[in-house]
Amino acid sequence: MTTNEQKRVAVVAIVGRTNAGKSTLVNELVGEKVSIVSCVEQTTRNTVRGIVADERGQLVLLDTPGLHKAVGELGRLLNRMARRSAAGADILCVVFDASVEPQLEDIGWMQRIAKERPEKVLFVLNKADKTPFFEKEFRDAWVEANAQGAEEANGEGSGKSDTKPTEPIWVKAIATCEGGAKSVLDSLFEFAQPGELLFSEEIVTDYPRRLAIADTIREKFLSHLHQELPHEFGIVVKDINEVEACGSSRGEWFVKADLLVNRPSQKPIVIGRKAETIKKARQAAERELKEIFGVKIHLELWVRVEQGWMKNPRILSEMGYMGAEI
Numbered sequence: 503m504t505t506n507e508q509k510r511v512a513v514v515a516i517v518g519r520t521n522a523g524k525s526t527l528v529n530e531l532v533g534e535k536v537s538i539v540s541c542v543e544q545t546t547r548n549t550v551r552g553i554v555a556d557e558r559g560q561l562v563l564l565d566t567p568g569l570h571k572a573v574g575e576l577g578r579l580l581n582r583m584a585r586r587s588a589a590g591a592d593i594l595c596v597v598f599d600a601s602v603e604p605q606l607e608d609i610g611w612m613q614r615i616a617k618e619r620p621e622k623v624l625f626v627l628n629k630a631d632k633t634p635f636f637e638k639e640f641r642d643a644w645v646e647a648n649a650q651g652a653e654e655a656n657g658e659g660s661g662k663s664d665t666k667p668t669e670p671i672w673v674k675a676i677a678t679c680e681g682g683a684k685s686v687l688d689s690l691f692e693f694a695q696p697g698e699l700l701f702s703e704e705i706v707t708d709y710p711r712r713l714a715i716a717d718t719i720r721e722k723f724l725s726h727l728h729q730e731l732p733h734e735f736g737i738v739v740k741d742i743n744e745v746e747a748c749g750s751s752r753g754e755w756f757v758k759a760d761l762l763v764n765r766p767s768q769k770p771i772v773i774g775r776k777a778e779t780i781k782k783a784r785q786a787a788e789r790e791l792k793e794i795f796g797v798k799i800h801l802e803l804w805v806r807v808e809q810g811w812m813k814n815p816r817i818l819s820e821m822g823y824m825g826a827e828i
Contacts, residue, residue, distance in 0.1 A: 510559035510694035520606035522599040527677040528552045528565040531687055555703045558691045559813055560698055564591060593693045595624045595686070596670075601632035604643040612644050612816060615668055616651025622693045623670040630674040640671070676678035684749040711795075712739040716821065718790055719759060719801065722783040727771065734764040735772065738820050754798045761805045764812070771804050780805070 503668050516524045532552040554561040555582030596611050598604070615623055623802035625644070627637055648667065723735065727764050743756040761780075763769055784801050789800045811817045 508651040508696055509699065510691055511561075511700060512592040512690065512694035513564065513700075514593045514595050514609045514690055515564045516595050516597060517611065518597035518626075518697050519599070519605055519611075521598040523677045525565055527626065527628065527675065527686065528563050529564060529595055529682055530677050530680070531561070553701050554687070555699075555701075559694055559696075559703065560699045560703070561687075561690055561694065576685055592626065592695075593622045593690060594620050595626060595690065597626045597628050599629055600627040600640055600674075601629040602636070603636050603639050608640070609643055609647055612647035613651045613654075615670070617654050618650040619666070619668050621668070623668050624689050624693070625670045625672045626687070627672065627674045628677055630682075631676045631679070637674070644670070673805070677741045694800045710744065713821075714744070714794070715757060715791060715799075716759065717740050718794070718805070719761075719783070719787045722786040722790075723761070723772065723779070725786075726774070726779050726783055734768060734812070736762040736821060738762060738817065754800065755795070756800045758804070759804075760812045762804055762808045762817070763805060763808075765807060766807050767805055767806050799813045810815075 503733050506579070509623060516528055518524055529552070531554050533554075552563040552565060554563060594615065594737045596615070598608055627635075629635075671693075673685040673689050708721070716739050720735070734817070738760045739757060740760060741758040743758075744753060745756065746753045761772055763772060771779075772781075780803060782805055788799050790799055791801075808817065
């Protein structure tokens, strides 16, 4: 067994456009579910830290919000969060959905990398099990973006002209398949440098408990609502009451949460006919939260109309989108 000083350690920003499979990749790398997964765009709204530990060392994964064409204050905030997380990482891991041709956001990441020239970049061509698979198109897009970005960097006199151009490592992955991300993990550890472990080896995430509960609840509603409320539906966990139990049982948690909608017309959609939607989502969230935290959890959910909540700094801070400690 190697010592802590000999192990490799790195902070990795997992970035890319919405729905590229970033959260699924993080969960596969960690080996446990630490990030919300859904087919709905903007599923991940906070930067989740998933922690990978094996005999080689430790990787701290930042699962950032997906970069997209910003709509409203919340959309712009999510894009800023993604870019800020990427700037502070040791390794930039860009996930592309290679089952479709390169999109505007994909090319945008390539151009930014070519211009800023970070030292360690991994390009993940995800969904390698799909047909068609556009590997050549992504590689061609990088050649073009690299040339354009380098030209812009030199033209602005940014000092990057003397910096060695970025040469990303390319790997293929199937994030939905067990073992489908091994090449990604191996490449990340190749980039990592010897150092002290950043977290205890038993920890898989340092994501705040309130935000983890809110994300789990939101995921269950999105599985029922699909595209009906992807951007105008939010969760605020108001209270967590831990009740101790006698004997060896770990007790129970009673959690109160507000389900925020932007307009009165959206409230019945969240509740559902005869309250079926809210009931099914609540039950599914309670089951999953019990698996995550190891205690029985009772959710008390209230749908609240909060017009313009996506522009309200106080509410956004409660949700963790403003960097607040919760």
